Amino acid sequence: MIPYGRQDISAEDIAAVTEVLQSDWLTQGQAGPRFERAMAEYCGAKNAVAVSNATAALHIACLALDLGPGDSLWTVPNTFVASANCALYCGANVDFVDIDPRTYNMSVTALSDKLAQASIEGRLPKVVVPVHFAGQSCEMTEIRALAGHYGFRIIEDASHAVGGEYLGRKIGAGQLSDIVVFSFHPVKIITTGEGGMALASDARLAERLAYLRTHGIVRPVQTNPVDARRSNEDRYGPWIYEQIELGLNYRMTDIQAALGASQLGRLDAFVARRRKLAARYDALLAGLPVLCPWQHPETNSAWHLYVIRLRRNEIKLSRRQVFEALRAAGIGVNVHYIPVHTQPYYQRLGFSVGMFPEAESYYQDAITLPLFSKMTDAEQDIVVAALTKILS
Structure with a gap:
């Protein structure tokens, strides 16, 4: 995995x-x-x-x-x-406070x-x-x-x-x-x-x-x-x-x-590798029915996560089906995050689904792909190949 x-x-x-x-x-x-x-x-x-x-x-x-x-x-x-x-x-x-639909x-x-x-x-x-x-x-x-x-x-x-x-x-x-x-x-x-x-x-x-x-x-x-x-x-x-x-x-x-x-002492090297992998994902995922992360021109991300959003109107599968298919293929994808206000504890405090629509819309489409400093190009190719096969 x-x-x-x-x-x-x-x-x-x-x-x-x-x-x-x-x-x-x-x-x-x-x-x-x-x-x-x-x-x-x-x-x-x-x-x-x-x-x-x-x-x-x-x-x-x-x-x-x-x-x-x-x-x-x-x-x-x-x-x-x-x-x-x-x-x-x-x-x-x-x-x-609701989220920006791009960042x-x-x-x-x-x-x-x-x-x-x-x-x-x-x-x-x-x-x-x-x-x-x-x-x-x-x-x-x-x-x-x-x-x-x-x-x-x-x-x-x-x-x-x-x-x-x-x-x-x-x-x-x-x-x-x-x-x-x-x-x-x-x-x-x-x-x-x-x-x-x-x-x-x-x-x-x-x-x-x-x-x-x-x-x-x-x-x-x-x-x-x-x-x-x-x-x-x-x-x-x-x-x-x-x-x-x-x-x-x-x-x-x-x-x-x-x-x-x-x-x-290796932080800059870690971040540099993550940025290279993120840029490589951007290139490899071009043409797939996914939305890659948008970067604000005033920022230079540390790239803790690489999150894609599925263009669900262009694919026949649900997010769950894509997620489970990737896991079955040995790709340890995750989802970040379930909106806090939808958690049972916060719903008991008075929050409810529908209060923060941008965060909820984002959550419905999001999948976090593997990204870490020791990740090899070959491992990244495996991730992209599996995702391509599933979405096609």
Whole structure:
């Protein structure tokens, strides 16, 4: 079976992990801070906070922005449920903004219209979470302008997009948002096994993210060492820690961080290979009754996913029949994503089918084809040959 995604682990990655395993620190040593500094430098960001997974990053990002009961977060239906669940963890409400029919990202037009109506009704969101679907950035300049007008905060869910670019800058730089979130799940661009990261330009916001991931604890000697050295009081002793807020245990281990830092050294190569494979798919699929992914000229995708849409009016098979035929042929296709608002839990919250038609229309046609950095041209030819045979 050719999977839709697969990690790429090298001998150097294994050596980096082994070095940590043979050290005195398996967690909370120096590997985590090194990974954070390296990622911040790569992205051109000021601060990075490594966490146990991207869902954890989304959660503490919401907490750091003081999202809570009575507040509302808006995101898109075309995403994994974590992009919406993070608001519910904070006791806040969730609503959705429909997607752009070309990029499958948050529609700026739909967002603008919804904000205008919400302003009249007094129900503006506190936080908006644009999701960089498949690795392509949302139109962040326009979203940032709307944030300036309506006063909401922005969390970029860039779980798919590490290594991607927007307006010539790396995604993660954070110049157009408050916090950017990455995922390092094995099927993503680089992996730490499980893991995530939150990047923020504001130092105080980053500091809050850091202690929220560690039980809400700070150590006075670390945060204010000069005063601590001057004081002989026990309350400033080197063993002292203080819980200043109700935080969580969302820390990344040194084992994971060592793997992530090693993978980061090959990130550009991974993305370059994915872009080459995506361009090759575009060429090989020309002439088939499918719609290939459209790319906004302001973006340069990291290509986490390659999603086609079936032109169902031109073929006799249903999406399910095509999907199952590809699986039977040894092609590990997938579907990204079932619209969040159609999930049973969200329907119990009051959402229903028909509320976000673009996301629902997209979902009816979508199939994710295999794409990963170790994929060979021969494997890609097998995928295309199988799809061609099925559709013909």
